[in-house]
Amino acid sequence: MSRKKRWADYKENEIFSGVHIPRNMFVFVRCDGRRFHRVVGSAGFRKPFDKAFMGLMVKSALSVFKTGFNPILAYLFSDEANFLFKQLPFNGRVEKIDSVIASTLSSAFTLELFRKKGFEGNISFDSRIVLIDKKDIIGYLDWRQGECWRNHNNSYAYHALIGKGKTPREASRTLRNLKFTNLHELVLKLSGLNLCKTPEWQRKGVLIYWERYYKEGFNPVRKEPVKALRRKLMVNWSPPFFSSDEGKRFLEELTKL
Ligand SMILES: Nc1nc2c(ncn2[C@@H]2O[C@H](COP(=O)(O)OP(=O)(O)OP(=O)(O)O)[C@@H](O)[C@H]2O)c(=O)[nH]1
Numbered sequence: 001m002s003r004k005k006r007w008a009d010y011k012e013n014e015i016f017s018g019v020h021i022p023r024n025m026f027v028f029v030r031c032d033g034r035r036f037h038r039v040v041g042s043a044g045f046r047k048p049f050d051k052a053f054m055g056l057m058v059k060s061a062l063s064v065f066k067t068g069f070n071p072i073l074a075y076l077f078s079d080e081a082n083f084l085f086k087q088l089p090f091n092g093r094v095e096k097i098d099s100v101i102a103s104t105l106s107s108a109f110t111l112e113l114f115r116k117k118g119f120e121g122n123i124s125f126d127s128r129i130v131l132i133d134k135k136d137i138i139g140y141l142d143w144r145q146g147e148c149w150r151n152h153n154n155s156y157a158y159h160a161l162i163g164k165g166k167t168p169r170e171a172s173r174t175l176r177n178l179k180f181t182n183l184h185e186l187v188l189k190l191s192g193l194n195l196c197k198t199p200e201w202q203r204k205g206v207l208i209y210w211e212r213y214y215k216e217g218f219n220p221v222r223k224e225p226v227k228a229l230r231r232k233l234m235v236n237w238s239p240p241f242f243s244s245d246e247g248k249r250f251l252e253e254l255t256k257l
């Protein structure tokens with residue numbers, strides 16, 4: 001076989017590069033930090049939650065907004081970041097979107113972690129694409145926020161047990177299948193902490209979105225005042241519950257396109 005023929009075969013074997021997302025679909029790109037339980041341990045973050053850690057997640061997610069992508073919003077909790085897109089980058093090519101968004105997030109987090117904590121390891125995030133119908137955007141976010149709440153309760157309960165001398169295995173076994181009321185009582189008893197009164201970002205996550213506003217200007221040609229529609233990035237550390245009326249209204253406004 002000629003070299004040229006082989007080269008053509010290699011190109012043809014890039015079978016996944018042709019996978020595209022259909023046009024006009026909404027898409028969530030969900031990224032998750034790899035082995036973050038180790039990373040946060042080595043970097044010395046407070047357990048189970050540390051605002052400085054979430055600050056790094058926010059800064060890294062903002063880098064996706066600031067490097068030429070145009071997400072409508074991002075929803076973050078723990079080591080997870082969900083980016084909602086309507087205008088798809090890279091013409092909707094799945095491999096490109098997954099790899100470049102995850103690597104943007106990973107490199108931003110690596111740099112920030114080095115700057116803030118002097119941590120020299122490489123940080124990586126995975127990434128997956130979730131096609132979503134416009135009418136299901138709020139449902140999807142409600143699902144992830146529910147996961148945030150479950151993770152919050154379990155993390156506090158787990159660390160309360162570890163703090164009382166349980167091994168990781170014993171703590172996990174104790175927590176298996178416990179309902180919220182049991183977790184709530186357990187944490188209250190062991191650490192005196194009310195799970196409904198922790199900082200809102202721990203219970204509800206953090207939302208990054210564009211706020212639209214009008215800026216007053218002046219048209220020198222027509223010599224008249226004008227109003228220009230502008231947008232700025234907002235970081236909301238106490239978002240509403242997405243299942244509440246307030247939450248639904250808020251998200252409907254953000255995703256009104
Ligand atoms: N100390 C601390 N840890 C956090 C915080 N937020 C998230 N984490 C850690 O991030 C981990 C996220 O969970 P997972 O994504 O399931 O675990 P992982 O270790 O990243 O494993 P993989 O995602 O499967 O690679 C949790 O286990 C916590 O250890 C925080 O605010 N403080």
Ligand SMILES: [Mg+2]
Pocket residue numbers: 032033034035036079
């Ligand atoms: Mg992870």
